[in-house]
Amino acid sequence: MLAGDRLALARLITRVENRMPGVAEIMRSVQPRLGRAHVLGVTGPPGAGKSTLVDRLTARLRAERSSVGVIAVDPSSPFTGGAVLGDRIRMQAHTLDPDVFIRSMATRGSLGGLAAATGDVIKLMDAFGFPWVLIETVGVGQTELDIIRQADTTVVTLVPESGDSVQAMKAGLMEVADIFVVNKADRDGAHALMAELRFSVHLHYSSSVSAKDIDWEIPVLAAQATNDVGVAEILAEVKHHRRALEEAGALGKRRQARRRAELRTLLVEEFAGRVMAAVERDPELVAVIDAVAGGTLDAYSGVERILARLLRQP
Amino acid sequence: MLAGDRLALARLITRVENRMPGVAEIMRSVQPRLGRAHVLGVTGPPGAGKSTLVDRLTARLRAERSSVGVIAVDPSSPFTGGAVLGDRIRMQAHTLDPDVFIRSMATRGSLGGLAAATGDVIKLMDAFGFPWVLIETVGVGQTELDIIRQADTTVVTLVPESGDSVQAMKAGLMEVADIFVVNKADRDGAHALMAELRFSVHLHYSSSVSAKDIDWEIPVLAAQATNDVGVAEILAEVKHHRRALEEAGALGKRRQARRRAELRTLLVEEFAGRVMAAVERDPELVAVIDAVAGGTLDAYSGVERILARLLRQP
Numbered sequence: 001m002l003a004g005d006r007l008a009l010a011r012l013i014t015r016v017e018n019r020m021p022g023v024a025e026i027m028r029s030v031q032p033r034l035g036r037a038h039v040l041g042v043t044g045p046p047g048a049g050k051s052t053l054v055d056r057l058t059a060r061l062r063a064e065r066s067s068v069g070v071i072a073v074d075p076s077s078p079f080t081g082g083a084v085l086g087d088r089i090r091m092q093a094h095t096l097d098p099d100v101f102i103r104s105m106a107t108r109g110s111l112g113g114l115a116a117a118t119g120d121v122i123k124l125m126d127a128f129g130f131p132w133v134l135i136e137t138v139g140v141g142q143t144e145l146d147i148i149r150q151a152d153t154t155v156v157t158l159v160p161e162s163g164d165s166v167q168a169m170k171a172g173l174m175e176v177a178d179i180f181v182v183n184k185a186d187r188d189g190a191h192a193l194m195a196e197l198r199f200s201v202h203l204h205y206s207s208s209v210s211a212k213d214i215d216w217e218i219p220v221l222a223a224q225a226t227n228d229v230g231v232a233e234i235l236a237e238v239k240h241h242r243r244a245l246e247e248a249g250a251l252g253k254r255r256q257a258r259r260r261a262e263l264r265t266l267l268v269e270e271f272a273g274r275v276m277a278a279v280e281r282d283p284e285l286v287a288v289i290d291a292v293a294g295g296t297l298d299a300y301s302g303v304e305r306i307l308a309r310l311l312r313q314p
Numbered sequence: 315m316l317a318g319d320r321l322a323l324a325r326l327i328t329r330v331e332n333r334m335p336g337v338a339e340i341m342r343s344v345q346p347r348l349g350r351a352h353v354l355g356v357t358g359p360p361g362a363g364k365s366t367l368v369d370r371l372t373a374r375l376r377a378e379r380s381s382v383g384v385i386a387v388d389p390s391s392p393f394t395g396g397a398v399l400g401d402r403i404r405m406q407a408h409t410l411d412p413d414v415f416i417r418s419m420a421t422r423g424s425l426g427g428l429a430a431a432t433g434d435v436i437k438l439m440d441a442f443g444f445p446w447v448l449i450e451t452v453g454v455g456q457t458e459l460d461i462i463r464q465a466d467t468t469v470v471t472l473v474p475e476s477g478d479s480v481q482a483m484k485a486g487l488m489e490v491a492d493i494f495v496v497n498k499a500d501r502d503g504a505h506a507l508m509a510e511l512r513f514s515v516h517l518h519y520s521s522s523v524s525a526k527d528i529d530w531e532i533p534v535l536a537a538q539a540t541n542d543v544g545v546a547e548i549l550a551e552v553k554h555h556r557r558a559l560e561e562a563g564a565l566g567k568r569r570q571a572r573r574r575a576e577l578r579t580l581l582v583e584e585f586a587g588r589v590m591a592a593v594e595r596d597p598e599l600v601a602v603i604d605a606v607a608g609g610t611l612d613a614y615s616g617v618e619r620i621l622a623r624l625l626r627q628p
Contacts, residue, residue, distance in 0.1 A: 024614035031612040256607040263606045263613045267593070268586040270617050275585050276578065292577045293570040298345040299577045300338035303584050 001128060002033065006101060009128050013103055016120045019113065027120055030127035035255070037069070037126035037133045038242055041151025043176065046138055048157040049183040053225040053234070054136045058094055060235050061132050067099035069125035069133040073118055073147050074106050101125065115146035116265055119258075122150060148176055150258060152251060153241045155179045155234065158197075160189035174204045177218050178241050181234055185222035194220050213250040216241065279306060315442060316347065320415060323442050327417055330434045333427065341434055344441035349569070351383070351440035351447045352556055355465025357490065360452055362471040363497040366539040367548070368450045372408055374549050375446050381413035383439035383447040387432055387461050388420050415439065429460035430579055433572075436464060462490055464572060466565060467555045469548065471495045472511075474503035488518045491532050492555050495548055499536035508534050527564040530555065593620060 001008035016023050040057070042050050054070060061068050094100040105118060118135065125133045135151055137144045148154055156177040161184075173180075180201070182194050197220045205217040219237050223230030245251040279285045288305050291297035315322035330337050354371070356364050365386070372382050408414040419432060432449065439447045449465055451458045462468055470491040475498075487494075494515070496508050511534045519531040533551050537544030559565040593599045602619050605611035 024612075024618070027614050028612045031609075035609060255609070259609060259613065260603065260607045263603060263616050264590065266613050266617045267589065267620060268582075270621060271585055271589050272582040274621075275581065279581070289574060289577060293574045295345075295349060295569070295573060298338075298342045299573065299580050300341050302577050303580045304338070306581060307584060307588075 012124055013121050017117050030123055033127040034123055037130055039122055039133045039151045040238055041135045041148045041154040043137050043148050044157035048159045049225050050136050050157050053157055054134050056225050056228050056231040066131050069130035070102045071121055071135045072104045073137045118147050119150050119262055153178045153238050155181055157181045157183050159184045160187045160193050179237050180218055180220040181223050183223050183225055185224055214244050214248040216244055326438055327435050331431050344437055347441040348437055351444055353436055353447045353465045354552055355449045355462045355468040357451050357462050358471035362473045363539050364450050364471050367471055368448050370539050370542050370545040380446055381444050383444035384416045385435055385449045386418045387451045432461050433464050433576055467492045467552050469493045469495055471497050473498045474501045474507050493551050494532055494534040495537050497537050497539055499538055528558050528562040530558055
C-alpha cells in the first residue's frame with residue numbers, strides 16, 4: 001500500500017473496517033507516515049446535499065491536481081440505511097479516476113466501533129499519500145459527532161428547509177462548525193437562514209473568542225452545489241481555516257486531543273472485552289448474572305458484586 | 315415515591331437521569347416492585363407523527379382509566395435537538411392530568427448513558443405503579459435502538475413520504491417492529507407503502523418464524539393520528555401482542571435478555587471509569603498517553619503497554 005497500490009489500500013481498509021486480526025500491526029506500521037493529509041468533514045441533516053457538495057469539492061481538488069480520499073460514513077440504524085448506496089451513485093463521476101479513492105462505511109455493532117474504524121481509515125488514506133481526506137456523515141447522533149471530531153475542518157451544510165429547527169440546534173452546531181454552508185440557496189428562506197446564522201455566529205464568536213484556540217468567526221456561505229455555485233468559495237474558506245489553524249499552532253493541539261480520545265476509546269473497548277471474558281469464566285459470577293437476568297437482583301448490586309470479586313485479587 | 319407522590323417520582327427521575335450519587339440505592343430499593351408495567355415503544359423516522367400517536371394512545375388508555383407514564387427520549391446531537399421541546403408542546407393536553415406523567419430526556423454525554431438512564435426511568439415509573447409506560451424515540455442511530463429494545467412491544471411508525479427509503483431500511487425495521495403503523499394514511503402513496511410493508515412482513519415471517527420466540531406476523535395498520543383515526547385498532551393490536559408474548563412465555567425471556575444486556579453495559583461503564591482513573595494516577599502510564607497524543611506512538615501499541623502494566627499485578 002505504501003508503494004501506491006490502490007488495491008492494497010482497499011484490502012487494508014476492509015481489514016480495519018471489520019476489525020480483523022492484524023489491525024494493530026497495520027496501524028503501527030503506518031504511524032510514521034501520518035499527519036500530512038488535511039481532513040475535511042462535511043456534515044448536516046439528511047437532505048442537505050452533503051454528497052453533492054463532497055462530489056463538487058472533489059472535482060475542484062482534482063482540478064488543482066490533488067488526489068483525494070473520500071469516506072462516506074453512515075452510522076445510522078434502520079431508518080436511514082439508504083445513504084451509503086446513494087453516495088456511491090452520486091460519486092460515480094469520480095469512480096474511474098485513479099486519484100480519487102471513495103469508501104463507504106456503515107454501522108458497526110460495537111459502541112464506539114464506527115468512530116474508531118473511521119479514524120483508522122483516515123490514517124490509512126493519510127499514509128497512502130492523499131493530501132486531502134474528505135469525510136461525509138449523515139449528521140445525527142453521538143456516533144456522528146465522534147466521527148466529525150476527527151476532521152481538521154468541518155463544514156456544516158444546512159438548507160432553507162432546516163430553518164425552523166436551527167433555533168434548537170444552534171448551540172450544538174456552533175461547537176462542531178468551522179464553516180457554515182447554506183445549500184440550495186436559491187430556495188425560499190435561504191436569506192433568512194443566512195442572516196440568522198450570521199447573527200448567531202457573531203454572538204457566539206463575541207462570547208467565546210477568548211476560550212478558543214484560534215481567532216475564527218465561522219463564515220456563513222451560500223451555495224448551490226448541484227450547479228457548482230459557491231463551491232470555489234467554500235474550498236477557499238477551508239484553506240483559509242487550515243492556515244489559521246496552522247498559524248495559531250492549533251492544528252497540532254487539536255490532533256493531540258484527538259489521539260488522546262482515541263486511545264481512551266480503544267483502551268475501554270479492550271478492557272470491556274477482557275472483563276466480560278473473565279466474568280463468563282467464573283461460575284460464581286455467572287450466578288450473579290443469572291440472578292440479575294432473573295430479576296431477583298438489581299443490576300447495580302450485580303455490578304458491585306462482580307467488581308468486588310474481580311478486584312479482590314489486587 | 316412508592317406512596318404515590320408524583321413530586322418524589324420527578325425528583326428521583328432527575329437523580330437517575332443525571333447519574334447523581336444514590337442511583338444504585340434507588341434502583342435497589344425499587345427492584346422488588348418491578349415487572350408489572352407493559353412498556354410500549356413508539357419509534358420511526360422524524361416527521362412520522364410519533365408524538366401525536368403517543369398523545370392519542372395516552373388518551374385512549376386514560377379513557378380505560380389506566381394511568382400512563384410517558385418518556386420522550388431524544389438522543390440526538392445538534393441536528394434534531396428540537397424534538398424534546400416539540401413533544402412537550404404536543405403532549406400539553408395531558409399535562410394537567412394527575413394520572414399521566416410525562417418526562418422528556420435528552421442526550422447524555424457518556425456512551426450508553428442515555429439508554430441506561432432510560433431503562434432506569436422506565437423502572438421508576440413501573441415501580442410507581444403505572445400499568446403502561448410509553449417510550450417515544452426519534453428513530454435514528456444506535457442509541458435509539460438500545461432504547462427501543464427496552465420496550466415489550468414496539469410500534470414502528472412510517473409515513474408515505476418515507477416510502478422511497480423503506481427498501482433500504484427494511485431488514486433493520488423487521489428486527490425492531492412488532493407492529494407497523496402507516497400514519498398520515500390519507501396521503502398519496504399510503505396504499506403502496508402498506509402493500510409493500512405487508513409483502514415484506516409476510517416474506518420475513520415465512521423465513522424466520524421458526525427462529526422467533528413467538529408466532530407473530532407483524533400487522534400493518536393505517537392511521538391518521540391527528541384525527542384519532544386507527545388509534546383504537548393500534549391499541550387493540552398492542553394488547554394482542556402482549557397476550558401473544560405472555561402465552562408463549564416470551565415476555566419473561568425477553569425481559570431476562572434485557573436485564574443481562576443492562577448488566578453488561580453498567581459493568582463496562584464502571585470498569586472504564588476505574589481503568590482511566592488508575593491510568594491517570596500512574597506516571598509511567600501518563601507518559602504512554604503523552605507519547606500517543608504526541609503522535610510518536612500509535613494507539614494500539616499504547617493500549618498494549620497500558621494493559622501490560624495494569625495487568626502485571628495479576
